[in-house]
Structures are given as C-alpha cells and as structure tokens.
Amino acid sequence: MSLEGAAALVTGASSGIGEATARAFAAQGAAVALLARRGDRLDKLVGEIELASGKAVKLEADVSDRAQAEAAVARAAEELGRLDVVVNNAGVMLLGPIVDAPVEEWEQMIEVNLLGLLYVSRAALPHLLSAAAGERGVADLVNISSVAGRVARLGSGVYNATKHGVGAFSESLRQEVTGRQVRISLIEPGAVTTELIDHNRPEIQEMIRQRIDGIEKLQSPDIADAISYVVTRPPHVAINEVLIRPTGQTG
Numbered sequence: 670m671s672l673e674g675a676a677a678l679v680t681g682a683s684s685g686i687g688e689a690t691a692r693a694f695a696a697q698g699a700a701v702a703l704l705a706r707r708g709d710r711l712d713k714l715v716g717e718i719e720l721a722s723g724k725a726v727k728l729e730a731d732v733s734d735r736a737q738a739e740a741a742v743a744r745a746a747e748e749l750g751r752l753d754v755v756v757n758n759a760g761v762m763l764l765g766p767i768v769d770a771p772v773e774e775w776e777q778m779i780e781v782n783l784l785g786l787l788y789v790s791r792a793a794l795p796h797l798l799s800a801a802a803g804e805r806g807v808a809d810l811v812n813i814s815s816v817a818g819r820v821a822r823l824g825s826g827v828y829n830a831t832k833h834g835v836g837a838f839s840e841s842l843r844q845e846v847t848g849r850q851v852r853i854s855l856i857e858p859g860a861v862t863t864e865l866i867d868h869n870r871p872e873i874q875e876m877i878r879q880r881i882d883g884i885e886k887l888q889s890p891d892i893a894d895a896i897s898y899v900v901t902r903p904p905h906v907a908i909n910e911v912l913i914r915p916t917g918q919t920g
Contacts, residue, residue, distance in 0.1 A: 670901045673698030675805065676749035677900075678742065680732055680789055681759035683710035685863035686813060689889035690756055693897050695723035702745035704728040704789075705759070732759045732785030733777075742792035752796040753805055754900050757786045758813045762865040765873045767826045775827045782831035786812060787838065794846070801850035807904035811854045811896055812839045816914060818857055824876065843909060852907040854899045859914030861887040884917045 677694045681687035683705035691701045695718045703711050708729040718725040726748045730741040746752050760782045763774040790810060797808040817825055818832030836855055843853035860881045866874055892913065899908040 675699040675753040677754040678702040678745045679756045680704045683707040686892045687758040689893035693893040700724040702726045733780035738788035739792045746796045753800045754809045755793045756811045809900040814857045816859045855910045857912045859918045
C-alpha cells in the first residue's frame with residue numbers, strides 16, 4: 670500500500686525514532702501530525718517537511734497528561750481530516766537498581782511509557798475505526814516497545830515492567846479490533862542511537878554504555894523503515910510484532 674494521501678500521527682516526534690518516522694511518512698506522501706513536548710524542535714521539523722513539499726502539523730503536548738493527549742489527538746484528526754496511522758513512540762528509559770531507586774523515575778516511566786500510550790490509543794481508536802471503514806480499508810496503531818518488553822534484565826526492572834505492559838495491552842487490543850480492520854503492531858528495538866541514554870543519571874549512563882560498548886547500534890531510520898514496512902502491507906496482511914536488534918547484540 671502507498672502512504673500517499675494518508676493521515677498519520679506520531680508521538681515523541683521531536684527526536685530519534687519519532688522524528689525519523691515522521692520524515693519517512695512525509696517522504697512517502699502522508700500528511701503528518703507531530704506530537705511532542707519540545708515545540709522548538711517541532712517547528713524545525715515542520716519547516717523541513719514543508720520545504721520538501723510535505724504537510725506537517727505541530728502538536729506541542731505532554732502525552733502523560735490525559736487532557737493534553739486527548740486534545741492533541743482531536744486536533745490531529747481535525748487538521749488532517751482523519752487518522753489512518755498512529756505511532757505511539759513517546760517514551761523514557763530511566764534505568765538503575767530497584768533498591769533505593771528514585772521513585773520519581775518510576776512514576777515518570779509509568780506516566781509516559783504506559784499511561785501516555787493508553788491515553789493516545791484510547792483517543793485515537795474512534796478515528797482509526799472510522800478510517801478503516803473508509804477508502805483505504807485498513808488503519809494502523811503502532812506501539813513502540815523494546816527488547817526490554819521481552820527480556821527482563823538487572824538494572825532495568827521498572828522499564829521492563831512498562832514495556833511488558835505495552836506488549837500485553839497491544840495484544841489484547843489487537844484481538845479486540847482486528848476484525849474491524851484496525852491493525853495493532855508492536856515494534857521492539859534493541860540498542861538504538863537515540864537520546865534515551867542521556868536522560869539517565871551520570872553513573873547510570875556509564876553503566877548502559879559499558880553494556881552496549883562495541884556494538885554497532887541501530888539508527889533511528891532503521892526503525893522508521895520497519896514501521897513504514899508494517900503500515901504499508903496490503904489490508905489483509907497484519908504484521909503483529911517486529912523484534913529488531915543490531916546484528917552484534919546478543920541479548
């Protein structure tokens with residue numbers, strides 16, 4: 670299928686996988702709503718997409734705030750006319766031991782990785798169901814998880830919990846709406862060069878870098894390419910889950 674003329678919403682679009690996905694969709698002819706907290710970065714991305722003759726809409730919002738998330742989805746649907754594709758990419762990765770951990774880091778991961786994804790999904794589903802019944806014949810909700818949603822590791826306990834939760838929610842929702850031509854897909858990247866590591870405390874950043882030292886990491890466009898593949902399959906084909914690791918990553 671072509672994305673020409675499709676309407677897409679991407680969360681966490683100000684950097685990394687979200688930014689790369691928005692660029693990939695726009696390059697394939699989709700109108701893209703860009704949702705993130707950092708408005709200055711969104712302004713830059715909107716300008717670049719429009720300079721390349723694409724269409725992009727800036728949505729400055731925090732998905733962990735239910736009212737903001739719902740308002741952003743409503744505006745995306747209004748500005749673009751409908752929603753054919755929604756990519757839940759916004760997330761944080763705050764690692765470290767569970768014993769004596771800063772509870773605020775746990776709360777932030779739960780609020781963004783889980784609640785934010787739930788808020789956006791719930792608000793978007795009526796639009797996706799409507800689009801699936803239209804000319805395109807299918808709609809897509811893509812949830813970005815992680816290898817951490819499959820394998821629990823020392824030092825990643827609460828992050829693991831949020832990503833396992835994303836997987837469980839995605840599969841239950843898939844069973845609920847797949848008969849109505851809404852495809853639910855889970856993307857599980859391994860080590861990717863993004864800003865996620867930089868949000869950790871300095872000692873945790875060093876721990877993470879030691880863990881992945883020597884691996885040629887994936888780049889954000891690698892994941893955007895996988896997402897683009899998922900949402901361009903024919904209407905009768907649903908790619909439910911994609912696990913994508915760097916070749917050199919063993920775990």
